Each structure stands twice: as C-alpha cells, then as structure tokens.
Amino acid sequence: MGDVHSIKVVCAILEQHNRVLVTQRNQNMAQPLLWEFPGGKLEPDEEEEQALIREIKEELQLDILPVKRLTPVSYALGDKLLELIPYICHYKAGAIQLVEHKAYQWAERSRLRNYNWCPADLPVLEEYLQLTQLSL
C-alpha cells in the first residue's frame, strides 16, 4: 500500500537494562557512518513486526520483541520517499555480531542526542525521548 515511490523501512529502538542500541552505518552503505536505529526495508506483503524481527536477526544476530509502534516519519532521500517506521523493542536473546554495521553502542537515553544521526531518525528520537520523559 501507500505511494508507489515510497520505501518502507522499519527500525528498532531496542531497549535493554535502561539503555538503547544504536548502530553506525558502514562506509559502503547509503548515509555512510551516520548512526541509526537498526532495521531495514519491508519485503513485499511482509508485516512490519516480522520484517523487524527478520532484519535484526540478519544484521545483528539478536532475537527481539517489538512492543510499541511510534509515529512513522516521511523523509525525502534522493529521489525516493523514505517512510521510517519505528518500534520500541525488547531484547529477547542472542549476542551481537555485526554483520554489516561498522559499530554499535548501548547508549544511555540522556546521551542519545550526541550521535550523528541519519536525519530521518531525529523526529523518531525526539518522540522516544518525550515518551520516556527525558526530553529536557
């Protein structure tokens, strides 16, 4: 569904022990070296939560549980319209192995604004901080 030119990307705000997982895109990816919430593109006819579970398993070797959908963000990325769909997620199992990212960090919420984010992630970050009452 949706606009034929839009790309749907799901991303995980993965919480564990009061920290949030942030990942850095590698040099060869689009938006090189920027930080993001890990995730990826929906496949045709795939449910959002299933896509997120699949992507996090593929990219990080982690099992997660999506728990709350936040507000999708539309962002013009080159000639494409990106629709970034965030979910707060909980850690279930596994140890991180970086398959395609350059780096990862478990960040305290109060430090999340310090990263050099993909621009589409900034409204996601602000909604998340507001929800968790650390926006000031």
Ligand SMILES: Nc1nc2c([nH]c(=O)n2[C@@H]2O[C@H](COP(=O)(O)OP(=O)(O)OP(=O)(O)O)[C@@H](O)[C@H]2O)c(=O)[nH]1
């Ligand atoms: N996974 C993820 N992608 C994001 C975020 N923010 C954001 O702008 N994006 C963009 O959404 C698209 C998601 O693509 P992707 O992670 O599947 O990987 P990619 O573009 O490297 O894959 P491709 O080579 O198959 O096109 C990328 O253009 C990426 O830059 C985010 O928080 N998480």
